[in-house]
Amino acid sequence: MTQLEHARAGRATAEMKAVAAAEPIAEADLVAAVAAGTVVIPANRNHRHLKPAGIGRGLRTKVNANIGTSGDFHGIEDERRKLQAVLDCGCDAVMDLSTGGDVTAIRRDLLARSPIPFGNVPVYEMMVDAPRQGTPFVSLAPGRMLEYLRRQAEDGVDFMTVHAGLTRRAIEQLRRRPRLAGIVSRGGSMLTAWMLHNDRENPLLERFDDLLAIAREFDVTLSLGDGLRPGALADGSDWAQLEELLTLGGLVQRARLAGVQVMVEGPGHLPLPQVEMNMRLQKEVCGGAPFYVLGPVVTDVAPGYDHVTAAIGSAVAGAAGADFLCYVTPAEHLGLPDVQDVRDGIMASRIAAHVADIAKGLPGAMDWDRRMAAARRRLDWDAQERLCLDAERFRQVRGRRATQTDACSMCGDFCVYKVLKDIDA
Numbered sequence: 001m002t003q004l005e006h007a008r009a010g011r012a013t014a015e016m017k018a019v020a021a022a023e024p025i026a027e028a029d030l031v032a033a034v035a036a037g038t039v040v041i042p043a044n045r046n047h048r049h050l051k052p053a054g055i056g057r058g059l060r061t062k063v064n065a066n067i068g069t070s071g072d073f074h075g076i077e078d079e080r081r082k083l084q085a086v087l088d089c090g091c092d093a094v095m096d097l098s099t100g101g102d103v104t105a106i107r108r109d110l111l112a113r114s115p116i117p118f119g120n121v122p123v124y125e126m127m128v129d130a131p132r133q134g135t136p137f138v139s140l141a142p143g144r145m146l147e148y149l150r151r152q153a154e155d156g157v158d159f160m161t162v163h164a165g166l167t168r169r170a171i172e173q174l175r176r177r178p179r180l181a182g183i184v185s186r187g188g189s190m191l192t193a194w195m196l197h198n199d200r201e202n203p204l205l206e207r208f209d210d211l212l213a214i215a216r217e218f219d220v221t222l223s224l225g226d227g228l229r230p231g232a233l234a235d236g237s238d239w240a241q242l243e244e245l246l247t248l249g250g251l252v253q254r255a256r257l258a259g260v261q262v263m264v265e266g267p268g269h270l271p272l273p274q275v276e277m278n279m280r281l282q283k284e285v286c287g288g289a290p291f292y293v294l295g296p297v298v299t300d301v302a303p304g305y306d307h308v309t310a311a312i313g314s315a316v317a318g319a320a321g322a323d324f325l326c327y328v329t330p331a332e333h334l335g336l337p338d339v340q341d342v343r344d345g346i347m348a349s350r351i352a353a354h355v356a357d358i359a360k361g362l363p364g365a366m367d368w369d370r371r372m373a374a375a376r377r378r379l380d381w382d383a384q385e386r387l388c389l390d391a392e393r394f395r396q397v398r399g400r401r402a403t404q405t406d407a408c409s410m411c412g413d414f415c416v417y418k419v420l421k422d423i424d425a
């Protein structure tokens with residue numbers, strides 16, 4: 001049985017008990033939320049040593065980091081170092097998006113080392129591995145696609161991005177109303193190529209019931225991908241994106257009926273005023289399913305700083321109800337991230353997640369800031385270091401320009417907290 005099915009039967013699993021203990025939610029309320037599908041707990045029954053995390057309404061906003069190889073950089077050691085950075089930075093989940101080297105071996109290696117929920121995009125492994133076995137992706141039979149997916153589920157992948165909502169009808173919308181940036185999802189572009197080449201409907205949609213059966217068997221949480229997410233502000237909230245969202249809403253219902261946990265992915269690139277509308281629309285159309293947003297990046301002109309542009313969008317999205325933030329690194333749109341990019345991307349997303357938790361009124365979120373402000377006023381540097389999101393960064397910056405005073409080198413003896421220390425102001 002899946003977490004969803006246990007919850008419907010009114011049973012709290014070990015995973016639900018662990019999540020309830022770590023979050024500001026009563027166990028019974030969590031069981032009810034999992035049963036309703038507003039919270040998912042990605043926990044494949046074959047993923048050993050997993051520390052489960054809950055994603056959804058009423059819980060802390062979670063952060064995911066994408067790692068993985070490319071054709072140019074395919075060393076496993078680099079990816080192991082990135083995974084370690086993901087764990088060191090307190091990230092909640094990780095996805096392997098490898099497209100270079102032995103992608104099956106790399107996935108298995110990283111999964112075995114990950115105590116946090118581990119996700120992937122099954123199509124990536126198909127598009128890399130199938131041609132090596134002599135079959136170009138566009139010639140891959142739907143049955144073989146499901147074999148790949150089943151092997152990944154069997155190996156213990158906790159959540160999978162499947163672009164099952166990308167339909168021929170939605171692609172037709174793109175033809176009628178052309179976009180500036182076209183299709184920017186790799187999985188979406190591969191499936192579109194398959195559909196056009198074979199003049200057939202999306203195989204993941206046609207075989208959705210078979211896909212659900214695999215997901216249910218291993219309790220893989222489906223993350224319904226948005227293959228037509230906008231890749232430029234100019235394409236935000238366009239017809240094709242919304243057409244796909246409506247299909248995803250229907251697939252959420254089918255997944256829930258089949259006892260499969262499901263969340264939904266969202267944009268992408270959006271102008272800031274459209275972010276809140278997109279969050280509310282998704283929640284409405286998808287029956288309150290947890291929303292996993294990719295940024296969104298809120299301007300296209302800052303490559304090198306897209307961890308910042310995405311964090312701005314993520315904070316607004318989170319405040320409006322997004323539950324799961326996919327980080328964006330400074331390397332986005334420029335190259336494969338290195339370890340420092342991974343760290344910078346995670347910390348920017350964690351800041352956005354906490355900002356969102358305060359805005360959501362999550363119990364305890366604001367208290368953290370109160371404690372930090374009190375420590376700052378006391379000039380209690382040890383407490384500030386303990387309370388800050390990134391203690392290593394705190395030490396680096398504070399140590400760079402030391403002071404002879406008990407304040408910091410910005411104002412020294414003119415520190416407002418020193419000047420007013422003996423006055424009750």
Ligand code: SF4
Binds near residue numbers: 410414417
């Ligand atoms: S010295 Fe200035 S910047 Fe530093 S803690 Fe005091 S008021 Fe703040």
